[in-house]
């Protein structure tokens with residue numbers, strides 16, 4: 001089979017992690033950044049992350065073999081010529097994405113897939129006037145995609161079904177878990193679900209029902225135990241002997257009355273300052289980076305655990 005080739009544009013947090021995803025799947029990767037310093041720092045940082053993966057037995061080849069597939073490129077044209085897929089990861093600024101996608105449409109092979117990692121900008125906001133707009137889509141990862149497999153594929157109204165199907169096959173071949181958003185919607189799926197949980201957690205906090213630490217515990221030691229391996233629908237299906245309809249007949253009324261008392265959170269500064277003070281007391285600002293590395297190691301341990309279970313099943 002011919003080696004797949006990818007271009008990663010923007011070598012910040014997300015771009016570097018995508019480079020690892022593609023390279024560890026055997027794809028050739030060209031990586032580009034408008035900042036020379038970011039581009040220079042990319043390979044050493046990627047190597048360090050791949051070494052971390054190796055320490056958790058999460059890669060099947062030597063670190064050097066994976067890193068060697070990634071080539072930094074100083075010009076956009078050299079980065080994207082001849083690739084099968086471009087993964088864009090520049091700043092979350094719609095005008096910058098619009099300019100870049102126009103360039104990508106001009107500089108790539110006509111059948112290359114053009115995907116954006118944007119967290120919140122629908123593809124229709126930056127691809128409308130392009131000749132090749134049918135091959136553009138959002139492929140929204142979770143930070144970092146090298147440790148969290150979900151990728152949300154969401155086209156604009158003019159993205160072709162063939163593009164979405166090809167993208168799904170491509171990300172599956174890269175070892176990710178693609179889902180398709182059937183109609184364009186801001187926030188896609190993950191951030192809408194995360195937003196709903198955050199909204200309620202912040203609202204309960206604002207109204208003084210619990211401390212931030214206890215609300216985090218509710219998620220970590222309660223809901224997230226199941227949610228780390230099954231979704232909310234499978235969860236309720238198993239929580240009543242007759243499945244989802246039985247669950248709704250038992251608890252639907254409770255959820256309806258909770259919904260009637262829900263107070264949406266309007267992100268007021270005073271509540272966020274209070275939350276920040278509580279968080280800074282347990283994690284000073286200068287230790288956020290170190291704790292993020294700890295989070296990534298926990299994710300690696302979780303991935304290793306999932307892999308071991310898969311081998312057993």
Ligand SMILES: NC(=O)c1ccc[n+]([C@@H]2O[C@H](COP(=O)([O-])OP(=O)(O)OC[C@H]3O[C@@H](n4cnc5c(N)ncnc54)[C@H](O)[C@@H]3O)[C@@H](O)[C@H]2O)c1
Nearest residue numbers: 010012013014033034035038089090091092117118119143
């Ligand atoms: N950080 C997250 O949690 C997260 C999660 C999912 C998706 N995303 C999305 O991924 C994208 C990148 O986010 P990030 O956190 O990696 O940002 P980042 O700031 O770490 O990296 C952005 C990089 O893009 C470079 N850049 C900016 N304009 C450029 C251009 N025109 N050409 C080439 N390079 C350019 C910058 O120099 C920088 O290195 C955003 O659209 C964001 O919404 C972020």
